């Protein structure tokens with residue numbers, strides 16, 4: 001029996017597909033349709049490539065789920081985890097205790113972070129970090145004698161995780177419909193110029209989208225609003241990159257209305273946008289920042305909430321006990337891996353190199369895809385980007401039944417051994433920051449084949 005559990009392949013005829021279908025509930029999946037086909041079983045990873053059990057070598061254009069910044073197979077991270085597991089595999093940070101890795105990481109992260117984000121709280125997932133940030137924001141106002149400031153302002157197509165608070169703060173209506181609607185959350189339009197900009201220039205539209213926040217605050221009343229939460233770039237919502245005019249204006253509006261600004265950097269943290277943090281790229285000075293994913297390059301779960309002096313002073317000096325924390329807050333193995341991961345990010349200059357690499361990648365994509373009628377826009381910042389599939393590139397018209405063409409394209413990507421994700425009909429990418437020029441060229445070639453095949457499939461619907 002034990003053999004069966006510990007052996008990687010229990011018996012030669014063990015049916016992985018049947019066992020998966022019978023017993024494994026996947027996240028964000030329609031199980032019925034999932035198990036009508038085969039599940040791709042990933043068995044290994046090296047650099048930017050994955051291998052599966054059918055022998056495919058797949059170029060991972062998504063860095064896992066936006067997280068594997070330093071690529072797969074980094075021995076430094078394995079060694080850091082092994083050493084820490086041998087020394088002390090676990091101890092908590094409750095009850096007047098700490099471990100060295102968590103202290104070192106708090107020190108290092110707050111030194112790296114912009115502005116006065118001088119305090120770090122740890123959890124295991126982005127969702128938990130967001131949940132923590134929202135409770136901190138509300139606790140801050142309660143402590144300051146303004147318990148009426150409870151409402152969290154988020155954005156349509158925002159994604160802040162799958163805990164109930166995170167899903168309520170996010171703007172994914174399908175999640176709201178499945179039990180994640182809570183009181184005291186409100187949403188405004190995203191700065192999605194391609195989708196909503198109409199005849200406005202991106203700069204005009206950035207101001208317009210920010211103005212929607214101001215209007216919402218007027219409608220609700222600033223005295224009821226605790227915080228605005230936003231991803232510097234909305235990742236899961238389709239890599240929505242705000243025009244340059246947007247964030248400075250959002251910052252001003254939050255300041256003038258005494259509303260805390262939470263930057264959810266779960267995707268944009270650690271070099272993705274060409275600076276260490278997306279807040280630096282977009283000139284945001286958040287009161288609270290949430291981090292996860294590339295903090296360990298996904299090798300082990302870890303997230304962090306960085307808190308600025310204004311909020312931390314109140315929480316530390318006035319709140320008393322903050323009744324919140326997780327068994328794995330500051331897990332020593334995860335923190336040790338994070339420290340080794342930051343060593344790699346810094347010594348290889350991956351954040352700084354992401355900008356030039358991203359520009360090269362977008363240039364190559366434009367060369368290969370730019371003339372295809374189905375391609376409406378290619379956009380990106382650093383090594384995160386998107387390709388809009390369109391029925392009419394002149395008017396930026398979407399296809400009927402949104403999501404259908406994106407799914408076709410994603411399947412063609414898979415058939416070409418490339419992972420790109422479809423968000424509605426927007427193809428998004430976020431490869432490991434370690435990707436080389438040759439690998440980028442390979443990625444572009446595979447993407448071009450997949451998009452050309454998609455275009456052929458839906459030719460009759462394209463202007």
Ligand code: PMP
Nearest residue numbers: 125126127159160161264266267
């Ligand atoms: N915030 C953002 C911006 C995210 O992109 C995600 C995950 N994609 C989360 C929060 C939630 O993180 P997790 O899945 O680790 O809970």
